[in-house]
Amino acid sequence: MDRTADVIIMGAGIAGTATAYYLAKGGAEVVVCEKGRIAGEQSSRNWGFVRQQGRDPAEIPLMMEANKIWRGLERELNADLEWLSAGNMVTFDTAEEGAGWEAWRQTAANFGLDATILSRAEAEAVVPGNAFDCHGAIFTESDGQAEPNKVTAALARAAEGRGAEFLTECAVFEVETAAGAVSGVVTEQGIIRAPVVVCAAGAWSGRMLRTLGLKLPQMWIKGSVARTTPGPIVSHTATWTGVAFRQRRDGTFNIAQRSADHDLTFESLLNLPSFLGSFARNKRDIKLHLNGLAFDLLAGSFSKAALAKELVANRTLDPTPNHKVLDHTLRELHRLLPQTAEVRIDRTWAGYIDMAPDMLPTLDALTNPKGLVLATGFSGHGFGMGPIVGRLISELILTGQPSLNLDAFRFSRFSDGTKLTPHSVV
Numbered sequence: 470m471d472r473t474a475d476v477i478i479m480g481a482g483i484a485g486t487a488t489a490y491y492l493a494k495g496g497a498e499v500v501v502c503e504k505g506r507i508a509g510e511q512s513s514r515n516w517g518f519v520r521q522q523g524r525d526p527a528e529i530p531l532m533m534e535a536n537k538i539w540r541g542l543e544r545e546l547n548a549d550l551e552w553l554s555a556g557n558m559v560t561f562d563t564a565e566e567g568a569g570w571e572a573w574r575q576t577a578a579n580f581g582l583d584a585t586i587l588s589r590a591e592a593e594a595v596v597p598g599n600a601f602d603c604h605g606a607i608f609t610e611s612d613g614q615a616e617p618n619k620v621t622a623a624l625a626r627a628a629e630g631r632g633a634e635f636l637t638e639c640a641v642f643e644v645e646t647a648a649g650a651v652s653g654v655v656t657e658q659g660i661i662r663a664p665v666v667v668c669a670a671g672a673w674s675g676r677m678l679r680t681l682g683l684k685l686p687q688m689w690i691k692g693s694v695a696r697t698t699p700g701p702i703v704s705h706t707a708t709w710t711g712v713a714f715r716q717r718r719d720g721t722f723n724i725a726q727r728s729a730d731h732d733l734t735f736e737s738l739l740n741l742p743s744f745l746g747s748f749a750r751n752k753r754d755i756k757l758h759l760n761g762l763a764f765d766l767l768a769g770s771f772s773k774a775a776l777a778k779e780l781v782a783n784r785t786l787d788p789t790p791n792h793k794v795l796d797h798t799l800r801e802l803h804r805l806l807p808q809t810a811e812v813r814i815d816r817t818w819a820g821y822i823d824m825a826p827d828m829l830p831t832l833d834a835l836t837n838p839k840g841l842v843l844a845t846g847f848s849g850h851g852f853g854m855g856p857i858v859g860r861l862i863s864e865l866i867l868t869g870q871p872s873l874n875l876d877a878f879r880f881s882r883f884s885d886g887t888k889l890t891p892h893s894v895v
């Protein structure tokens with residue numbers, strides 16, 4: 470293969486696929502290169518929460534716009550996405566925690582968001598019959614949920630219908646540049662030339678960009694999820710209490726815990742200085758492990774040829790879920806929602822989240838090299854953002870003028886002295 474395109478997208482997760490959809494809609498010739506299968510990594514492994522609630526203030530305008538897109542997305546894509554808009558609720562245990570949420574609510578209200586603080590009794594009306602041990606909750610009624618296994622696949626079909634081409638099992642080994650500008654990519658299926666390359670490579674973005682001498686700090690955090698057998702319908706509000714859960718239309722629940730695992734790699738050490746603050750804040754919730762991953766991904770940190778081998782050897786990152794945590798999560802679900810006493814775990818999975826030090830994505834068109842566009846680093850909450858990211862990145866490429874301000878998401882914040890503190894509440 471030796472061919473050309475207007476834009477090459479590296480990675481067919483929701484960010485790359487939504488970008489391809491909007492670019493194709495705008496008339497661009499797009500090729501998406503995916504080392505494994507469409508949405509094989511984070512974009513099919515997430516909880517499916519589509520929330521504005523709890524976001525860093527910089528993300529609130531994006532998520533409010535995303536919410537509008539989500540409401541019409543099934544119609545637009547002519548696909549069942551299992552979209553349900555029954556809100557998002559997070560409980561809190563103490564008045565002090567409640568005060569933190571009230572401060573966030575006021576910030577969100579300035580953007581016009583409909584979040585409200587609920588008493589313990591009001592939370593009962595949202596999730597009836599619950600046994601939550603909470604002081605109160607925050608609730609955003611306009612939030613929703615959708616099925617990750619369906620959304621990116623539907624966006625890809627719609628993008629293909631408008632002429633975008635998806636090459637699966639086609640890892641990008643290298644982004645080529647000439648005279649300070651992107652000129653194309655070297656893939657396992659050959660060379661593709663284009664003046665614009667979008668890096669939407671999820672957990673792999675940091676490693677891919679390092680081959681260009683660019684430093685995107687990323688930490689892989691493993692989240693484990695279980696799906697239960699169907700139970701009686703309790704509530705379709707996506708809820709975060711002792712357990713995070715969402716009940717789907719068929720009565721099954723996705724359940725997970727706040728705690729997560731970090732499998733150490735050489736990259737963990739490289740990125741450690743950028744993450745010390747977040748680790749200190751979240752040390753109770755993150756467990757460190759040294760296992761085979763550290764050795765499997767070692768050589769690729771030093772050589773492009775070894776990285777190419779690792780991309781092919783890891784077509785789809787499929788980490789082992791933390792079964793101990795998930796068994797405990799089911800017991801907690803039974804305790805907190807007594808109506809679920811009969812549900813059992815039906816299947817489990819895990820995914821590596823691409824965490825940034827400030828938990829904000831990077832959405833930027835670089836000038837060095839010119840033509841390199843970044844849409845990555847979604848830090849565990851990029852599923853809900855997917856559609857608006859696709860639209861904004863396509864605007865950035867097609868007109869140079871995104872319709873929302875992306876300054877907070879600029880790549881240079883990692884090197885211009887900006888204090889990288891997470892402001893998202895969850």
Ligand SMILES: Cc1cc2nc3c(=O)[nH]c(=O)nc-3n(C[C@H](O)[C@H](O)[C@H](O)COP(=O)(O)OP(=O)(O)OC[C@H]3O[C@@H](n4cnc5c(N)ncnc54)[C@H](O)[C@@H]3O)c2cc1C
Pocket residue numbers: 479480481482483484485502503504505506507508509510511512513514515516517518519520639640641642669670671672673674677691692693694780784785819820821822844845846847848849850851852853854
């Ligand atoms: C357990 C878990 C729970 C989550 N829960 C939520 C939630 O409830 N709500 C929410 O909004 N978000 C959630 N998220 C986060 C959300 O899933 C991600 O932020 C989002 O899917 C990121 O999309 P992406 O396209 O950037 O990355 P990905 O979906 O990871 O896609 C990146 C793709 O790039 C490909 N790739 C990488 N390198 C190359 C290369 N060199 N060549 C070709 N292809 C390459 C990969 O194979 C992959 O398919 C969760 C994530 C996890 C893991």
